Amino acid sequence: MKAQLIAVLVASSLACVAAPASAKGCAKGAVVGGVAGHVAGHHGLLGAAAGCAVGKHRAKKAEQQDQARQQEQQRVAQRKQS
DSSP: OHHHHHHHHHHHHHHHHHOGGGOTTHHHHHHHHHHHHHHTTSOHHHHHHHHHHHHHHHHHHHHHHHHHHHHHHHHHHHHHHO
């Protein structure tokens, strides 16, 4: 059981590292999650994998908010020109 868990964790960690183009937030999340996992009971790898996933999710959300903000600014600028 422990070997299977380690294999899953390693695979998920590699999945986070395998796509550097879309890895925004992964490195920061992995560091924070790894430290938290280590402190919470020597589960640094599990924490790093979870932190990577959370970091990518938060980065994606922030990017979507930035895009929405830019679109709104463009709409306001178009209204002013009209």
